[in-house]
Amino acid sequence: xxxxxxxxxxxxxxxxxxxxxxxxxxxxxxxxxxxxxxxxxxxxxxxxxxxxxxxxxxxxxxxxxxxxxxxxxxxxxxxxxxxxxxxxxxxxxxxxxxxxxxxxxxxxxxxxxxxxxxxxxxxxxxxxxxxxxxxxxxxxxxxxxxxxxxxxxxxxxxxxxxxxxxxxxxxxxxxxxxxxxxxxxxxxxxxxxxxxxxxxxxxxxxxxxxxxxxxxxxxxxxxxxxxxxxxxxxxxxxxxxxxxxxxxxxxxxxxxxxxxxxxxxxxxxxxxxxxxxxxxxxxxxxxxxxxxxxxxxxxxxxxxxxxxxxxxxxxxxxxxxxxxxxxxxxxxxxxxxxxxxxxxxxxxxxxxxxxxxxxxxxxxxxxxxxxxxxxxxxxxxxxxxxxxxxxxxxxxxxxxxxxxxxxxxxxxxxxxxxxxxxxxxxxxxxxxxxxxxxxxxxxxxxxxxxxxxxxxxxxxxxxxxxxxxxxxxxxxxxxxxxxxxxxxxxxxxxxxxxxxxxxxxxxxxxxxxxxxxxxxxxxxxxxxxxxxxxxxxxxxxxxxxxxxxxxxxxxxxxxxxxxxxxxxxxxxxxxxxxxxxxxxxxxxxxxxxxxxxxxxxxxxxxxxxxxxxxxxxxxxxxxxxxxxxxxxxxxxxxxxxxxxxxxxxxxxxxxxxxxxxxxxxxxxxxxxxxxxxxxxxxxxxxxxxxxxxxxxxxxxxxxxxxxxxxxxxxxxxxxxxxxxxxxxxxxxxxxxxxxxxxxxxxxxxxxxxxxxxxxxxxxxxx
Numbered sequence: 001x002x003x004x005x006x007x008x009x010x011x012x013x014x015x016x017x018x019x020x021x022x023x024x025x026x027x028x029x030x031x032x033x034x035x036x037x038x039x040x041x042x043x044x045x046x047x048x049x050x051x052x053x054x055x056x057x058x059x060x061x062x063x064x065x066x067x068x069x070x071x072x073x074x075x076x077x078x079x080x081x082x083x084x085x086x087x088x089x090x091x092x093x094x095x096x097x098x099x100x101x102x103x104x105x106x107x108x109x110x111x112x113x114x115x116x117x118x119x120x121x122x123x124x125x126x127x128x129x130x131x132x133x134x135x136x137x138x139x140x141x142x143x144x145x146x147x148x149x150x151x152x153x154x155x156x157x158x159x160x161x162x163x164x165x166x167x168x169x170x171x172x173x174x175x176x177x178x179x180x181x182x183x184x185x186x187x188x189x190x191x192x193x194x195x196x197x198x199x200x201x202x203x204x205x206x207x208x209x210x211x212x213x214x215x216x217x218x219x220x221x222x223x224x225x226x227x228x229x230x231x232x233x234x235x236x237x238x239x240x241x242x243x244x245x246x247x248x249x250x251x252x253x254x255x256x257x258x259x260x261x262x263x264x265x266x267x268x269x270x271x272x273x274x275x276x277x278x279x280x281x282x283x284x285x286x287x288x289x290x291x292x293x294x295x296x297x298x299x300x301x302x303x304x305x306x307x308x309x310x311x312x313x314x315x316x317x318x319x320x321x322x323x324x325x326x327x328x329x330x331x332x333x334x335x336x337x338x339x340x341x342x343x344x345x346x347x348x349x350x351x352x353x354x355x356x357x358x359x360x361x362x363x364x365x366x367x368x369x370x371x372x373x374x375x376x377x378x379x380x381x382x383x384x385x386x387x388x389x390x391x392x393x394x395x396x397x398x399x400x401x402x403x404x405x406x407x408x409x410x411x412x413x414x415x416x417x418x419x420x421x422x423x424x425x426x427x428x429x430x431x432x433x434x435x436x437x438x439x440x441x442x443x444x445x446x447x448x449x450x451x452x453x454x455x456x457x458x459x460x461x462x463x464x465x466x467x468x469x470x471x472x473x474x475x476x477x478x479x480x481x482x483x484x485x486x487x488x489x490x491x492x493x494x495x496x497x498x499x500x501x502x503x504x505x506x507x508x509x510x511x512x513x514x515x516x517x518x519x520x521x522x523x524x525x526x527x528x529x530x531x532x533x534x535x536x537x538x539x540x541x542x543x544x545x546x547x548x549x550x551x552x553x554x555x556x557x558x559x560x561x562x563x564x565x566x567x568x569x570x571x572x573x574x575x576x577x578x579x580x581x582x583x584x585x586x587x588x589x590x591x592x593x594x595x596x597x598x599x600x601x602x603x604x605x606x607x608x609x610x611x612x613x614x615x616x617x618x619x620x621x622x623x624x625x626x627x628x629x630x631x632x633x634x635x636x637x638x639x640x641x642x643x644x645x646x647x648x649x650x651x652x653x654x655x656x657x658x659x660x661x662x663x664x665x666x667x668x669x670x671x672x673x674x675x676x677x678x679x680x681x682x683x684x685x686x687x688x689x690x691x692x693x694x695x696x697x698x699x700x701x702x703x704x705x706x707x708x709x710x711x712x713x714x715x716x717x718x719x720x721x722x723x724x725x726x727x728x729x730x731x732x733x734x735x736x737x738x739x740x741x742x743x744x745x746x747x748x749x750x751x752x753x754x755x756x757x758x759x760x761x762x763x764x765x766x
Contacts (some may be wrong), residue, residue, distance in 0.1 A: 002070075003036040003054075006063035006095050006383070008138040011124030011168075012036055013082050015059050017161040023050055026077035030084070031137045041074045061098060061125060061271065063383075082161055094130055094138070094448065096379050097215045097359065099273040099303045101126040103164065108305050114153070117194055119306035120178045120353065124168045126271065130382060130424075131216045131359050132170060136448060140169045144354040151176035170353075178353035180306070185345070187338050197306070200349040201313035209233055211323050211337055211345035214304055216359025216378050216424075217330035218323025218337050220345060221247075225316060230289040233319065236344040238326035241620035243291035245275045245298045245361060247320040249311040254299045257284040257317065263366050272379030273303040274362035286317055295631055300361060303378065306351075322360055327430040329437040332358050340433075357444055358437065359424045367720050368727055373742050374718055376411065377425040380742065382445070384419035385492050385752055387759060399454035402442065402473075403754035404466040406459055406482065406509075406747040408622070410438060413751035414445045414453065420492070420755050421445060425748060429465040438466070457754035457763055459485070461510035478754075478763035482509025483520045484529050485753030486713035490745070491524070492756045494711065494738040498524045501532075501707040503698055503726075506714035506746070507547065507603030507623070516540065518601030518714075519664070521701045529762055533646070533662040533701045536560075539596040540604060541589040550625040551578055551617050552586065553608035557670055559590045571678065573614035602694070602716050605666060609690055612674065613683040623715065629687050633721045636688025641696050642669035646704065662704065664697050688721075695725040699733050712739045715746040 003012075008031055016029045020040055025047070027040035040050060055064055100108070104121045107113040115121045122128070135142035150158060154173050157165035165171050172178060174193070181189045182196035191199050200210050204221055207229040212219045220237070222229040224246050234240065248254050251265050258278035260268070267276045275298040280291070291297055300320070302308040311318070323331045323341060331337040334350040341348075363375040373380065403413040403420075410426040423441045427434045446453065457478040458470035470477040480488075486509075487502030502522040511517035512531075519535030538560045546552035554574035558566035567587040569575045575583065589596050606626035610616045615632055616625040645668055649660035669690070676686055702710050710730055717723045723739055730737040743749040757763045 003038065003064060003067050005035065006061070007036045008095070010061040010095065011059045011164065011166070012062050014124070014161040014163075014166040015057070015062075016054070017080060017082055019050065019053060019057070020080040023053075025050060026080050028077070028081050028083050030082070031139070039072075039077075040080070041077050059125070061095065082167075094133055094136070094382055096130050096272070096381060096383060097128050097303070098126045098271045098379070099301070100305050100308060101271075104305065105308065108308065115173055117197075117309060118174050118177070119180055119197065119304070119309055119351070120170070120172055121305045122168060122170045122172075123164045124166065125164065127168070127170050128215050128353075131355050131357055131378075132353070133448070134356050138169060139167075143169050144356050145170050145172070148172055148177050148353075178351045180349065180351050183334070183338070183348040183350055185338065185342065185348070187335070190347075196349060197309055198313060200347060201310055203347050204310075204318060205314060205316075208346040209236070209344065210347045210349055211331075211341050212306070212310070212320075212349045213334060213337070213351055213355075214307065216355060216357070217332045218341070219247075219320040220323050220341070221310075222319045223314075223316065224286045224290055224319045227287045227289045230287055230319060233321070233344075234289070237321070237324075239321075239621075241292050241624070243294050243296075243298060244319045244321045245300060245363075246286055246290060246317050247300055247302060247307065247311060248317045249308075249315075250301060253317065254278075254301070257281060257286050258297050258299055261366065263369065263371070267364055267366070267371055268299065268301050270379075272362060273301055274364045274373075274379055275300045275375075277363065277365040277374075290319060293628075295634075298363060303361070310349075320361075324433075327428055328433045329427055330358050330360055357424070357441070362425075365718075365720065367723050367739075370741060372718070372723075372740060373744050374746065374748075375409070375425050376422065376742070376744055376748055381424035382421045383742075384416075384421045385743065386495070387415060387418045387420055387492065387756070400451040401455050401457055401478075401755045401758040402446075402453040403457045403751035403758070404438075404442070404459075404470050405751035405754070407461070407464045407466060409744070409747040410434075410466065411748050411751045412438070412442050412445065413755050414442075414449070414451060415755050415759065416449045416451055420752055421449065422743065422752050435465055439469070455758050457758040459510065459750070459754075460512065460764075478758045480754045480757040480763040481512055481517075481529075482506075482750065483517055483714065484522060484762065485750045485757060486745070487522055487524060487529070487711055487753065488756040488760075488762070489743055489749035489753035490711040490713040490738060490740055492752055493740060493743045493749075496709060496711065496738060498526045499707055500524050500709035500711060501702055501705050502529075502711050502713065503701075504714040505602035505716035508599065508601050511600075516597050516599035516601060518599060518603055519605065520600065521661070521705070523705060523707065531661045532649075532705055533664055535600045535602060535605065535697075536647075536663045536665045536667065537598040537600045538604075539590050539593065540599045540601075541586050541596045543595060543597055546604065546607075547622075548619050549617070550574070550607040550611040550619055553604045554611035555583075555586050556590060556596075557605070557608040557612075559587075561667055561670060564591055572612060572674070574608075574611040574617060577617055602714075606716070609670075609673070609687075612677065613686055615683065615687075623718075626716070626719065629690070630719045630721050632684045633687035633691045634684075636682070636684035636686070638692070639685065639689060641693040642672045642689055644669050644693060644697055644700075646700060662701070664701065666697075669693050691719075691721045692725055694722060695729045698726050699729045699735075702730060702735050703733065708734075709736045709738065712737060713745050713749065717745040
């Protein structure tokens with residue numbers, strides 16, 4: 001039989017060996033590039049029981065996507081054996097890196113164990129996978145562990161099918177495995193092994209910044225209680241206000257700092273070990289500088305034995321942020337780190353196990369009682385999303401398609417048969433380092449799965465680096481509208497097919513009409529995608545400058561209501577904070593349309609309202625104004641919603657063009673909000689009403705279109721208040737809403753949507 005799925009590196013072969021031995025079935029099991037292949041001989045009823053138990057009792061980290069039995073004539077096997085791996089077509093799943101299991105942690109803490117305080121302890125149930133694999137099948141010679149020859153004790157474990165380290169490819173111990181060193185900024189080795197770890201911990205407690213090499217790259221680690229060290233890290237890293245992630249020793253330590261529900265606790269302690277966003281508790285030990293003016297914190301538990309040892313030594317939480325400078329990719333090599341982090345890190349805690357590919361920490365928050373992934377990397381990537389029921393249902397051959405993603409929060413994706421493998425988070429394509437990583441990840445996926453792309457799907461934006469890559473790729477380039485890709489990614493993740501209504505709200509995306517879209521509704525049918533509604537457009541003075549200055553969005557919204565007189569409304573915070581010369585400049589730009597593109601962006605609507613409520617005028621990181629508006633809304637009282645109007649689209653002569661989309665007019669809402677503001681209503685209540693009104697807009701368009709299923713995607717649906725209210729109201733109105741879980745709603749999901757569009761024939765050849 002052939003078994004497909006995540007069945008390599010999880011103890012599947014020794015499990016099969018033990019099960020066959022228990023049932024007295026001779027035969028063999030082998031890893032192949034397509035999964036695991038098993039042959040057993042026995043009585044038919046015994047073999048049927050073997051098949052049932054194989055699925056029911058599989059190892060905890062194994063995922064079986066397909067089990068295909070084939071009944072053959074017996075050949076007379078004498079015993080059951082585990083054979084060496086074979087090559088073939090690359091279709092097996094590569095597992096993500098897995099946090100230490102309880103058995104390995106017990107050994108790590110047991111003075112009598114030979115792996116006591118060894119920072120690289122692992123077994124088939126845990127440890128590095130994705131970041132050490134260099135090729136398939138997953139065997140030690142095709143990993144970065146090939147340079148470490150196992151000692152007799154480790155080799156005996158590796159060769160024993162009854163041992164949990166049977167064919168654990170990273171298997172090692174202090175006698176034969178990777179070693180730890182503490183380096184000075186000039187690369188001199190100061191200390192080794194356990195002494196290196198103890199001195200690193202002491203340096204962190206004294207307020208120094210230590211670069212720590214982990215699974216998928218470096219962390220920059222400082223004492224999370226030490227304001228001065230955190231401010232120094234901010235200045236050196238070029239990270240003015242964006243919150244830092246914090247690592248704590250365990251769930252109990254997390255409860256001291258945050259409100260930890262049952263699902264948050266499960267996520268923290270899960271094998272994926274992501275950063276979990278939670279509400280901050282009063283009286284915690286974490287310094288305010290970690291997340292300035294922020295009611296939430298991002299906490300994670302140690303994801304490696306090294307981090308467990310470090311936190312146990314420190315006995316306090318630490319900031320553990322990506323080892324890079326602003327807009328760069330995470331460092332993965334110690335020599336590279338010495339150069340790129342020069343002047344930033346005081347010491348370097350390194351090891352000699354090479355990292356085959358970078359993987360940042362994943363970020364997740366709980367929404368509507370389930371996880372919502374905001375950044376997909378360590379622990380989750382590169383597990384695939386299935387295309388079964390889409391391409392397969394159409395009877396197509398499903399040629400390989402590469403999706404190159406967007407410009408911000410870039411990921412890439414490639415289809416292999418009916419699966420789409422979505423890469424780890426790459427980042428914003430703003431620097432040479434990130435651009436190199438982008439091309440490296442593409443080459444990596446194609447090499448690992450030995451696929452040759454037939455098409456490249458890309459964004460419509462002509463200036464995106466990813467779009468330029470697609471144009472120069474030498475294969476047909478398929479353009480996919482940004483927000484259509486959002487909707488299709490959510491459909492694919494939720495295994496939904498047309499017809500349905502898609503809602504895509506975000507900061508901006510290049511529209512098919514050349515304008516900046518960002519507040520869109522689409523009807524997705526088997527024949528294609530049609531834009532059926534949009535938020536009313538408004539001018540965006542300065543274009544990208546308005547993204548950094550929320551007052552510009554506020555001025556544009558006011559201008560739409562009151563014309564040039566809006567720039568004299570000194571009683572409103574955004575206007576009052578603008579210098580007179582800047583007011584005059586903005587008025588001229590808006591009146592004449594100078595460098596003022598039209599946009600339907602929901603993200604810029606959030607920004608403008610946040611500025612009107614005097615919550616945030618200047619933005620230090622992406623989405624900051626909208627995030628602070630959500631925080632305010634969480635403290636607001638529920639009440640009435642604001643009015644809005646839907647203007648029906650215009651009809652065009654048959655054959656000339658489709659019906660124009662309906663316009664959802666937010667102006668009545670804004671007028672009512674400003675009236676409440678001038679009447680002295682609390683900002684929190686106004687923020688709450690704003691969110692509730694947006695949810696009503698979604699329901700109103702859904703009712704207009706009459707499609708039962710509604711998918712919600714785009715960066716605005718990272719907002720818990722908006723998503724929860726929209727889903728609740730859609731359900732109350734009789735609709736079936738779907739939203740993201742394991743694929744980010746932000747631009748990290750665009751590549752998946754691009755591949756789906758190309759597979760469905762919904763893109764445009766460029």
